[in-house]
Amino acid sequence: MPDPSSSASGMTLSGDPPSGDQSQSARPKDRTASCERCKSQKLRCDRQKPSCQRCAKAQASCRYSGRRRPGFPAGQRQYLEDKISRLENEARRAQESSKVASDASIQSSDTPNSEPTSTVIPDLVAKPQAPDTDPDALPIATVEKTRSLAVKDPPADLLFSLTALFFRHVHPWLPFLDPQQVFADMGSTTNIPLLYFALFGASIPYSRDSRLDPRSSDSFWTHSKRRIFVDILEEPSLTALEALTILTLDLSGMTNGPQVWGALAIAVRFSLQLRPIGNRVLRLSPETRINTPLSASEQTNRCRLFWAIYALDSYITITTGHLSDLSEDHASLFLPTRNATWGLTLEPIHSPGQQRDDNGLGDEQAFSSAPTTFIFAYQLMLLDISRKIHKNHVQKFSSYTEADPWGQDFIDCSNQLFEWFMALPKWLLLNETLNGRPKSPGSRPSLLMLHAYYHALVIQLQGVVAYPMNEVDNAQLPYQPNESQSRCMRSIESMLTISRMVVDNAVCEKLGWPFAWSLWVACRYLLVRNINEGLNELESFSVLLGCLKTLSRYSQIGAKYWRLLTQAAAESQAQSSTTPSSRYTLLAVTDLRIPTSDLEDQARPDPVIYTVPSADGSATQICTNFDFDVNMQNFNESISEGTFAIPGFVSDNWYGASLFPSYGYQQ
Template sequence: MLGRLEAEVQVLRQSDEQQKQQQQQQQQNTSPQPLRRVITADAPPPAATFERTRRIAERRPPTSLVLSLVSLYFRHVSPWFPFLDPPRVFSDIGSVQDPSLLHYALFGISLPFSYDIRLNQASSDSFWKYSKRRIFIEALEEPSYSALEALTILTLDISGITNGPQVWGALAVAVKLAVQLSTSGPRVFRTSVTAPVEYRTLTAADKTCRQRLFWAIYALDCYVSVTAGQVSDLAEEQVQAFLSLRHSTWRDHARDAEGGITPLYVFSYQLELMDLVRRLHQVYLEYTTGSLAVDETAAWLWKFSSCLAEMAQWIVALPSSISLQHPEGIRVLPRSVVPSILMLHAFFHGMMIQLHGVIAYPPDQNLASHASQLPTDSRQQCLESAAVVIRIATDVATDDIGDRLGWPFAWSLWVAARYLLVAELNGAETSRHHFDALLGSLKQMSQYWQISGKYWRLLNQAVGDLHNARRDANDRNGVLGLLADLRVSTSDLEDQFRTDPVLHSALSSGGHVASPRNNIEASEEQGDAGTSFPCEETPYLDGPAPVAFDNWFSMPLFAASASQYYPIPATFSDTENGGPFDRF
């Protein structure tokens, strides 16, 4: 017995020493870093993400801590992603002995908003790792409605960390299970693993919750598909099975006790926008993925422009209660609904910039020759949409509501800033003040959504390349070259600048690097000499990944509590003014 106790004491001492080393390493990682980190030939490469994750010992968070953070979700995330019913989530929270999967998911996504004294970088890392893996395992091994709810929150959390392949798998599982939420068939998805098997009719509240969960996954699938430049995993016939009840699911609950509109009402219009975005994105991919033949460009362009016109008509037809052109101004609305309205408009204008961008600055001569014949001025449309995004970003900073906006808002900021950079690169005059405002907003949002920090670093690196020594028109390598080609998706850019990219070019049978840009190769073979950015001789994602820059890979891997970002009293946190976290 004595020997066993001594062994346990030794294990505890070793664990304590490991935690001290981790905390010291985290403090070093969050110290100020130069904008560019010079990596010499003799320096070892940054540790791979998997290796860094493996070093973190997962720990089960205290039940009281998990439950205390649940309410933060409804303050900071639910305003723009309002599919969970607060009374249902909180109904049994006082009697919970062991947190549910949903509680763990809400705990994980709420970490960046918490100032709890029990959270520092090391504990946040280990608690989030435990919560993430428990949800993954249980959702895969024992699918149920409850498990899918938790998986949806976790997927939302991971999508705010990365647009890359790490989120695609979780989303694919959620989408596959989402189609089981239909209540119109002879069988219904079980509520949970522990619930007894009962052959009963679902209540109206049950049906509403299941409908909302489906549409939450629908929206999440659309957000990720757009940033990843991929086709949606949801088939159109699967969506149609839920469409008939969508209006009643959201609009019937659109008013609060005083008769005012709620985030549910605004989100119903967000879903309408998603319908348009899904169709447009599908057409957009016909060109950007290289599946379009050269002689089909003209027909494609007219189809694409007609869809864009439909988008433009949609925003004009919005009710005055949620329009930015409301005569009394947006600030007269209840503060609880402002974040969802700003998210709606920012995402719309971000999409307009992304879609019009390839026409405004065509990546190849074949498209450029046809784009000049369109009646719509895509460059003017991009500038107008960028101006709206900038105005929204300014209002957000003034009203201090950045903590209640989600990562799709950061994506809209990124798209606007990226376009302004491309315009400047092509000789247009752009406002440095406006560009810096977008960068400042991205940096501010990185406190809550890690992907915002990645956008900020990519743009900073590209600006440095543009204004220092890379104005040569023949220099198309590195961050600037990839960022300036508007066909390159956000997820490709992010993954390419990891220390261990998930996706990289493969060698063909002839020993050459295979290019994914088939349409550009075809136009070259037919003698179409492209003159726009980037140079067709350097297909994107070809060759070795560029050297990691900035302090991207020397930062913490997992979520940090809010106390890591703000100068608060030492009694609350051992680390002040920490940098943004990096989980993937």
């Protein structure tokens, strides 16, 4: 059989036998491609020059272009080769770093450690490791690390790819954005909307992209943060406020201290403009002017944004020692439409003892169709109570007098918490949702957060009564201490159950930092209980602490809680052989008058707010029994002489790190 290729090469394109040089070479490069006009119209071209027959008949211009070479476009091969080389280098560096880490662990295992002082948490007290830095070197301040950082604009594909991670991990417990609208806006404009920079920063902890190494993610995040701050200050708009809200959420997962208060204050101030006053509305963006009345969906989106800021304000403020800048009068303007904003028609909260009803949902199918908004509506009701609890807490420890209604407010808050829990629909109860047939897998993390936050509020409220600080407090208590103690322990048992559910269902990455705060409150109370009753029971403490350590993978603030509690527990176990002067962290953590934000800020090498001696040498009211700023153990100082003995801890100035995701998330 003749070779098909030779037969084909023996004929010209017109079908005539080849002649002369054509018969010798007839190479593909000598063949003429179709003209551009025939090619675009998908017509057969006779490929005649200077004009093919079709173009000549149509009296159109006939133009031939060179035949495209097969293979990759120009430069594509080099791009792929460079990318392969870069990935190979990254893999090689990762292997080398893991080898160094394994060698270090082998060497450390050869060093004999001291015996643990407890069989419950054997790893809390051990022989300290040698510091990696000069013992005389000062901790690195945040500002120094910030100045040494190169700011880079994140790639567009990375911005968009991380957006989906936000809606998978964060949106379920703060569902104020419209996912369909956010994804529809992708690529609709030449300039990347500001919101995507905020979503990118909040989603970095959940990404496994090789481009997000610690330094690159810090640089990308810093660029995004600064761009958002500049836009909201120079060109305020609804889109800038949405981005600032996400940034505030991101910052609150890193710190409860002053470094998040500024962003929150700006968000609170602009949130008051989300409610239309007459025909005045906040502009959508600097480029967009609204010339028509807001539609129902636009007004709903603005109300949801307000309640998201309200929730963040409540979460952050309860960790501080001051009251919220978002007053009840401002929130009351949005309150009449709150249930409608979240698509719910809720019945008035019934009195305890009444049968639980569906609260307007009708059946389980309605719950499954909108689980996140349904749960968040009840979370907002709980946050209403949390604001009252915080106000009660601040009043008690700041300017309490006999004329203050602290005791009555305490009883009111306690009753409201009980009524809120009794009003929950049956499928919002943990046993109904988790032990029975699952209603919606995505709703479990937000439901666990809801119940954990409720029990944390019970402990936050009842803890100051369970173990009063002095005899004066004891004489003015609205309840007997043993009654508050029993309520706290019931909530502790519930927190243990929730923690086991979190670990068993592997949902830590879908829990927000308020869940870490709930664990912090429970652990802090257990330490207070041990000190006041002379106990050394840390079994429940270790379960909660283990869950908190798992959560610290996704939030810096969770890691800070864990380190504070771990050192306090170590000092508690070793207190029989130590002097009171070496138990500074334990004394600070168990002093419920000291706000969480103060504990965190004072543990930094460069605290934003610090205490100075007064002219007469008197101490502040909140720290009368504890010189907080002077005696607080700084976690960034070099470890020596058995101080802060936690296995695996190295003196890496962790608390002095800039407020960037990678330092806390990529351990």
